[in-house]
Amino acid sequence: MNVETVSSGTSGLTFTDRVVELVSALARGEIERLVPERWMQSPVAYAYPEAARILGVAPGEEIATLDALEDRGILVAEPVTTVPICPFCHTYPLRVERLCRECGSTSVHRTTMIHHYRCGNVSPEETYRRDGELVCPKCDHVLRHIGVDYERPSGVWLCVDCSAVFDAPQLRYHSLTCGRPVPLDDVVDRELSAYRLSPDGSSLVSEGALRAAIERPDVTDSLTGLPNSAAVERSLELEKTRAVRYGTTFSLIGFGLSNGAELAERFGDEAVSRVMKTLATIARENLRAIDVVGRSERYGFEALLPETDEKGAEVALKKLTESAEAYMHAVGRDEAHRSAIISGEILHISLPESK
Ligand SMILES: [Zn+2]
Numbered sequence: 001m002n003v004e005t006v007s008s009g010t011s012g013l014t015f016t017d018r019v020v021e022l023v024s025a026l027a028r029g030e031i032e033r034l035v036p037e038r039w040m041q042s043p044v045a046y047a048y049p050e051a052a053r054i055l056g057v058a059p060g061e062e063i064a065t066l067d068a069l070e071d072r073g074i075l076v077a078e079p080v081t082t083v084p085i086c087p088f089c090h091t092y093p094l095r096v097e098r099l100c101r102e103c104g105s106t107s108v109h110r111t112t113m114i115h116h117y118r119c120g121n122v123s124p125e126e127t128y129r130r131d132g133e134l135v136c137p138k139c140d141h142v143l144r145h146i147g148v149d150y151e152r153p154s155g156v157w158l159c160v161d162c163s164a165v166f167d168a169p170q171l172r173y174h175s176l177t178c179g180r181p182v183p184l185d186d187v188v189d190r191e192l193s194a195y196r197l198s199p200d201g202s203s204l205v206s207e208g209a210l211r212a213a214i215e216r217p218d219v220t221d222s223l224t225g226l227p228n229s230a231a232v233e234r235s236l237e238l239e240k241t242r243a244v245r246y247g248t249t250f251s252l253i254g255f256g257l258s259n260g261a262e263l264a265e266r267f268g269d270e271a272v273s274r275v276m277k278t279l280a281t282i283a284r285e286n287l288r289a290i291d292v293v294g295r296s297e298r299y300g301f302e303a304l305l306p307e308t309d310e311k312g313a314e315v316a317l318k319k320l321t322e323s324a325e326a327y328m329h330a331v332g333r334d335e336a337h338r339s340a341i342i343s344g345e346i347l348h349i350s351l352p353e354s355k
Pocket residue numbers: 086087088089090091175176177178179180326
């Protein structure tokens with residue numbers, strides 16, 4: 001799939017034009033439903049290729065837009081599948097590793113135990129192998145007939161490094177994108193849905209009000225589709241009011257490209273825009289549904305985290321910046337992504353006043 005070819009064919013269209021075209025295609029019935037298809041190059045293993053084509057983005061990058069359209073009530077989501085993804089880099093390529101329960105080595109393999117009837121020795125088959133024959137390691141007798149001389153009571157696993165024998169190895173994921181080990185229970189479940197036009201979306205199209213609903217320039221950043229700084233500011237005011245009235249806690253964090261200007265110099269504005277879009281997607285993926293994340297400046301974002309104290313904000317910020325770095329710096333990303341430096345800070349904490 002070549003993105004350049006796709007966008008040059010429909011050059012001159014703004015991203016909003018493309019979103020309008022996508023929703024209109026649903027309204028005209030040319031697309032009945034957007035259904036996720038397995039897609040190796042997408043970070044979450046699925047993509048909506050038709051939506052990606054119309055939006056002029058690489059398959060996988062359209063997902064944030066579909067989520068945003070759902071948030072605004074234009075599309076209805078119907079859950080289809082769940083993909084386990086790495087909690088650090090938020091991509092799906094995960095390899096299952098099998099580990100020795102004793103020493104943690106990954107050099108483990110299946111074998112069988114052999115029970116020598118004559119002397120009663122029970123040990124892995126490897127301990128009996130000598131010059132192409134099975135010879136008992138305890139009594140030195142050659143084993144000839146299974147069922148007569150010996151039996152194989154069970155299949156087991158053997159560690160090559162420490163010779164430990166166990167029934168089943170310990171399992172763990174290994175992220176192929178960022179290289180980190182991931183305990184089985186730590187994977188993030190990314191839910192993927194099919195999307196169809198909502199009744200509200202349908203009315204917007206027939207009333208000719210779709211573009212205005214999508215653009216909402218007063219609230220939406222046109223590059224990333226996230227709320228803009230004014231919208232985040234309004235949410236912040238609201239949250240401050242809530243904090244005073246109900247004694248709730250919230251935090252505000254900021255993050256972004258600390259070398260954005262330098263990247264623009266080296267790779268051009270368009271390349272940096274792509275990096276900013278990637279960062280927007282990672283931020284949306286990493287934060288909770290109740291968090292409000294928006295673009296606050298040219299190379300920066302802010303996120304309002306309700307019900308989050310300083311400790312929680314630190315955790316969220318660390319997770320976010322680490323995910324972003326891991327994703328940006330993974331093998332196969334372009335030079336602009338790989339050169340991106342992500343930084344973040346806690347901007348504000350509101351704690352309930354002690355009485
Ligand atoms: Zn990873």
